Amino acid sequence: MTTAHPADPAVRPDLAVRRFVLVAVWLPVALVAIGAAVQLVLLPQMPPTIAVHWNATGEADRFAPAWIQPLMTVAFGLGLPLLLALTSLAALRRGDRGSTYRLLGATAAALSALVAVGFTWTFAMQAGSAETAGAATVWAALIAAFAAAGVVGMAAWFAQPRQEAPDAAPRPATPLPIGANERVLWIRSTSMVPGAAIAIVAAVLAIGAAAAVAWVTGADPILVAFLGGLAALLLVFAATTLAFRVRVDSAGLHVTSVLGIPRFHVPLADIASAARVEVAPVAEFGGWGLRLGTERRFGVVLRAGEAIEVVRRNGRRFVVTVDDAETGAALLEALVERAAARS
Template structure:
């Protein structure tokens, strides 16, 4: 969240770029160079997937491994960086951005070590069916991800969020007995909704494929359960009704649950703010963040932020948030002046 519109100190942005962009670029470049050197020593088809017993069960042309390394080892970190950079350049700060940078670096290390190790261990084999167990590569990639992720966290400077400095909204003018009501409906961004349902669809298709191919029934039911859970979570968090009245702030899912209510007597102040979902909350939906913040974060942009008397903050992204916050601030002020 921007407080004064100033840009972040140069070391913050520079070190974020170092760990989230340039380090993954270097890791992927090194990994792809090693893989290309190994290609002549590999069978034409290599193992690319192992079952729960550690045995190879899926195969692909060897030349696809460098492509996969670039796609996942660099693509995922760049996606994280691109969603975080706008907020950093705008002046946002806090532990969430630091975590995003560390996650980008760790993901790149995980992918590059795993794909390079599994390729290297098949060098000199006559057939990919003879590929050894994947466990050493898996352990090595997890260790590399942890080490690189921690190092990336340490490299970045500690920047506290300036959430506490958010000024309250200017209250609307209300007479002593005047009744006022403000209502809006907010829904998740179209791109995020498509991504959510695409994820659910992938799980459903995986369950169908597992059932058709005779997979373990336990695996099939596990996939079905995950799909139902994700579908329920998506359906209940796609859209919310937001209401401000003399009882406080109400945020209710259009399906009835979940429901959130911040009573007027529990509100210290209310403000209209701008929210960057990825940078401040690490994503969309019902989210926790630093600074004791909880949010119904459905998209970027306008939001009402309520400071509770306990010091906790409740955030909901919604259009015309400034008006809603101003009315809420007016109701709080009027309630405080009543005998």
């Protein structure tokens, strides 16, 4: 008789979810709450203005009212960790598994530790100072913050059970019935989710404005060139990745930006199978756009939800989020089946 390990997801299907919530939600809340509480206790001892930024030599170069630091600790210490957690939980609860989710849980915990320790240390080292200019250098705080992030991240990783994806390859779609000589075509358009598109456009405008201000105020030419180049790069990225056309025909799967580039083509002869899958962009690909994922996946990931996933004959997988993915995948399966029957 075989005895299953108690941490086996097959025996405790909710264990991965509960441990993920523990390290990605409750641990960040606890760490940030402790850090913010310490800062509030020290607040009466702080000068009215404190150092909040240090240059490359470790010397303070930006300052703000002391009461801002506890607020920033909560905002930065919980903002990104909770975003990672909340965008992953839905997929975990529906049964998705894999090392990506375990890594995201550990990352959320590590980020909260980094912020809580770093912000609290830099706050505490200025307590009792009569003048902000006398604030100590930041190196000890940085070392402590990164060390805490490393320790907490590793602990959070090992606190979660090993998460094996139940199906490494998706189940192929049921082929559509098509005639031996019938010509078929399936076309859809897909665009980036509005929130992500707005964020990209806002980033382009913000960096472009920063470059313009730097140029007008006579800033270092290297800084102006860097900001200008970054704004141009983001503009190209936005223009070429906000919307795509997806086409299935006898030549295979074609995914092309509305501007013509970039374009991706998976030939019919290279397709082992096609399926409709559900995609969680942050959890599975780390975000939106042209993304690399685990398990040899590459995706044109513009939103959450249904997508066509093609498994190539070499095992690599191509994903594109698009409406009516079931029909597109079923047509690809039919075309692959017909091509095999002809050979």
